[in-house]
Amino acid sequence: xxxxxxxxxxxxxxxxxxxxxxxxxxxxxxxxxxxxxxxxxxxxxxxxxxxxxxxxxxxxxxxxxxxxxxxxxxxxxxxxxxxxxxxxxxxxxxxxxxxxxxxxxxxxxxxxxxxxxxxxxxxxxxxxxxxxxxxxxxxxxxxxxxxxxxxxxxxxxxxxxxxxxxxxxxxxxxxxxxxxxxxxxxxxxxxxxxxxxxxxxxxxxxxxxxxxxxxxxxxxxxxxx
Amino acid sequence: xxxxxxxxxxxxxxxxxxxxxxxxxxxxxxxxxxxxxxxxxxxxxxxxxxxxxxxxxxxxxxxxxxxxxxxxxxxxxxxxxxxxxxxxxxxxxxxxxxxxxxxxxxxxxxxxxxxxxxxxxxxxxxxxxxxxxxxxxxxxxxxxxxxxxxxxxxxxxxxxxxxxxxxxxxxxxxxxxxxxxxxxxxxxxxxxxxxxxxxxxxxxxxxxxxxxxxxxxxxxxxxxxxxxxxxxxxxxxxxxxxxxxx
Numbered sequence: 001x002x003x004x005x006x007x008x009x010x011x012x013x014x015x016x017x018x019x020x021x022x023x024x025x026x027x028x029x030x031x032x033x034x035x036x037x038x039x040x041x042x043x044x045x046x047x048x049x050x051x052x053x054x055x056x057x058x059x060x061x062x063x064x065x066x067x068x069x070x071x072x073x074x075x076x077x078x079x080x081x082x083x084x085x086x087x088x089x090x091x092x093x094x095x096x097x098x099x100x101x102x103x104x105x106x107x108x109x110x111x112x113x114x115x116x117x118x119x120x121x122x123x124x125x126x127x128x129x130x131x132x133x134x135x136x137x138x139x140x141x142x143x144x145x146x147x148x149x150x151x152x153x154x155x156x157x158x159x160x161x162x163x164x165x166x167x168x169x170x171x172x173x174x175x176x177x178x179x180x181x182x183x184x185x186x187x188x189x190x191x192x193x194x195x196x197x198x199x200x201x202x203x204x205x206x207x208x209x210x211x212x213x214x215x216x217x218x219x220x221x222x223x224x225x
Numbered sequence: 226x227x228x229x230x231x232x233x234x235x236x237x238x239x240x241x242x243x244x245x246x247x248x249x250x251x252x253x254x255x256x257x258x259x260x261x262x263x264x265x266x267x268x269x270x271x272x273x274x275x276x277x278x279x280x281x282x283x284x285x286x287x288x289x290x291x292x293x294x295x296x297x298x299x300x301x302x303x304x305x306x307x308x309x310x311x312x313x314x315x316x317x318x319x320x321x322x323x324x325x326x327x328x329x330x331x332x333x334x335x336x337x338x339x340x341x342x343x344x345x346x347x348x349x350x351x352x353x354x355x356x357x358x359x360x361x362x363x364x365x366x367x368x369x370x371x372x373x374x375x376x377x378x379x380x381x382x383x384x385x386x387x388x389x390x391x392x393x394x395x396x397x398x399x400x401x402x403x404x405x406x407x408x409x410x411x412x413x414x415x416x417x418x419x420x421x422x423x424x425x426x427x428x429x430x431x432x433x434x435x436x437x438x439x440x441x442x443x444x445x446x447x448x449x450x451x452x453x454x455x456x457x458x459x460x461x462x463x464x465x466x467x468x469x470x471x
Contacts, residue, residue: 031294035294043286043289064292159280169245184238184241185234188242188273189237191273191276192232192273195275196230205279
């Protein structure tokens with residue numbers, strides 16, 4: 001498949017390469033402009049991998065500090081992929097720390113995912129839809145997040161990058177540092193496992209896990225945003 | 226049971242890549258032909274597609290705060306980045322310090338063991354010792370120069386300390402004065418370290434500058450330096466750690 005020609009990425013009227021150059025020279029303002037551009041994606045990736053906003057915040061901050069310190073190690077290519085790779089590694093470090101010193105039991109984590117404390121983010125769309133519909137939507141989101149969190153971390157990361165965040169295989173491969181074949185294989189398994197998990201919450205999706213009449217992309221539709 | 230569970234891993238990968246339009250044209254065509262005649266494959270495809278669409282429907286969560294770096298955080302992190310290096314340095318200096326002290330203690334013990342060499346060893350050396358004693362006596366006779374007058378004595382010392390003789394002869398040289406049995410081991414040790422025995426006054430005087438403690442004296446400054454280095458690096462590591470944490 002022919003790839004589109006590489007374009008300079010513009011960050012607030014400034015070329016990303018110029019900002020990277022400036023940050024390498026020690027200009028913190030240049031680096032912070034890059035941070036502002038990528039922080040939402042970085043935080044969302046960390047949040048989806050770790051499952052809680054506080055740890056995700058810490059991992060994201062840690063990743064940006066590490067990126068600033070190791071900016072000379074950036075050898076061109078997608079800066080976003082480079083940043084996301086650092087975020088992914090920070091999350092893996094955090095998961096390893098948790099495994100060594102588990103502060104929260106798996107049951108508690110599961111309860112948090114199942115019940116969760118009220119969060120404005122969980123009540124998305126309440127203004128437009130009725131309370132019942134909003135509650136159902138929140139339950140669906142929670143079910144999807146729960147199934148995502150139950151995946152092995154390497155499958156979860158690929159599913160987040162490719163499906164939740166919509167990156168092409170090449171960029172996912174750059175983030176996880178594996179060949180495209182691995183991305184394909186992990187994504188297929190992640191989707192199949194998620195399907196199995198969601199089928200147990202069939203009542204939320206219209207029937208016992210069957211297709212719910214939600215908008216499903218047509219076969220000829222481009223799948224990536 | 227979901228049709229996905231009955232799929233082979235290869236078919237699952239094919240379907241997943243097909244959803245993302247990542248199959249080559251020929252592969253895509255072959256899969257479409259199969260889809261047209263295999264309803265279960267079609268069903269599996271729809272399920273995968275539905276799952277992917279659910280994941281894509283997850284909204285992006287707004288960031289709780291800005292992650293822009295503050296100058297003090299960068300400075301703090303720079304300080305903290307020295308911590309592992311200093312920690313490693315402290316550990317290495319400590320190991321080196323212990324190694325040198327250990328070596329020193331070991332060599333001191335070896336010397337003291339040699340000083341207490343069993344009498345049996347000396348007995349075994351008795352026969353050659355007599356030869357050595359005769360030779361030693363002859364050399365003394367040839368050099369009647371008074372003690373402390375220089376060159377001839379020095380020459381005699383070289384011969385007596387075994388430079389030109391086999392080790393057994395030099396070890397045995399002190400048996401020239403076996404008047405006291407208790408004194409024997411001490412004399413043997415002195416011969417070992419290249420020193421003449423006590424009764425040969427001239428040789429003892431000359432040997433003083435190159436006595437055995439010279440080895441200990443050379444290790445002591447290294448021990449002190451390594452000990453000090455360990456302490457200094459340890460203090461620095463603690464300071465940088467606190468700066469990084471705070």
